[in-house]
Amino acid sequence: MKKIYWLGIIPFLGFVVGALFTNKVTPYVLGMPFFHFWIVLWSVLTTGIMWVIYLLDPANEKGDSR
């Protein structure tokens, strides 16, 4: 298993463990209750993390895709 793959655990920690601490209405962030903001934030971060994994994953060096 490649080391970079361990990054894939982060979204699970963010969403699942994070829910234990972020189930609150206040403070409002971006106009949303904190719980909603937290999930939106992690959706964005997950895309970022998957992108980093994709870029650094040696498996993607060969072969092309349209």
Add this chain to the structure above:
Amino acid sequence: MNIAVLFILFFFVISVLIGIQAKKGKEMNLEQWSVGGRGMGALLIFLLSAGEMYTTFTFLGASGSAYGEGGSIFSIVTYGCLATVISYWTFPAIWRYAKKHQLVSQSDFFVKKYQSPYLGVLVAVIGVIACTCYLVLQLKGLGYIVFATSYGAISSTAAIWVGAIGVTIFVIVSGIHGSARTAILKDILILGIIVFLGVYFPMHYYGGLQPMYEAIEQAKPNFTILPDQGMSVSWYISTVVLSSIGFYMWPHGFSPIYAASSEKALRKNSILMPLYQLILLFAFFVGFAAILQTPGLKGSDADLILLQLSKQDFDPWFVGLIGGTGVLAALVPCSMLLMSISTLLSKNIYSVFTPSATEKQIAKLVKYMVPLISLIGIYLTFQGGNTLFSLALIAYNFITQLAPAFFASLMKNNFVTKHGAFAGIITGGVIVSIMELGNIKIGQLFPYLPQAIKDLNVGIIALFVNIVVLVVVSLMTKNFTYTHQDTDDLETSTLEQKI
């Protein structure tokens, strides 16, 4: 005839034409028809997977549940994101295996991995029932949307008939190519319309997002977050874990994987998909905006909230546009469901019990089945009542219980035997079905447990039992089955065929 009707008809005709046109220049053998000749690039794969995610639910249930249940609806976004994280590793593995063995259905995967056509039958039967129920749900949704957005000019009966006939035609002609092409138009429209509505309603009624949430908070404190009991944090966590594992176990979820041209296309898919989940967020905003505007709606009335607000505030042409988009949101998943059901029935059920059937006959049968399945779908849409609902609940739960056998099969040295897989799926599925149908809560069985455990999703407990049974039975049976990770032929001994 009003302008909304024109818009709805326009989008319906366009999507069927695009669907038929998609066949152009392709020799339609079974592999082309059901998995696009394994030649689809990253963009089409993305749209196909999104095609399963953004269905009529986006227009009905998503806003309806936000309206009725509040914060717990956010679990959908969460498990959608986490499922795509997992898919970064599982999809390429599935794809490689499917390409090597020329698999076309989800059941094929289990047949080949466990060298057991009968395990394939079990998986196919679960898949056929679950997909048929889901098809019915989409057709019902189509009826609701068209009836509402045409201001009653088109009856939902007519909409369901015409919609089902349209989708049947383009599925027979173009197969998955039709789904992929229509998905392009569908996703552009859904993205545009849902985001617009999700921004518009909070602005229009409250002057912004935060004022809207503050008003809700004042009227219904803590409605927008998870409650202390019931759909609590522990419910949320168990649901998210369960559903992110089970998310891609649906038969029609395997088709886009098989259809990909490369592993890379599939990995790219998992980059953008988490962000794409946020489309649902805007549907939730619509539901939240409605809480104080039209209070007191229950059940299926709540699901019509997005359409009702739109009809109040917009001109008929825009309502027609929403209706047209709703039609597409139903047709794309319906097309993929029809293909999956007919492939499973012909290839993984019929041919197992009719060994004399040649491959050519099966390829033909798959297409002939499509109109028949559509008719059954239409019949059940009009006739199936609560029985159908119960059946759907059982089938959906069973789908998730396929996960342990699936993940085990991806291991390099899979110790799980077909007997273990069989026993695990059945045990897990039966447990969750009994508890869901009997509405048995963990708290009733064990009243002294802490609340956090009582609130666990029962599916996760069933999944746990499933894994235990799977391991135990596999260890017990490992001596009288072969280790067949690399054998390509199905074994023929009669003892083995029993299970």
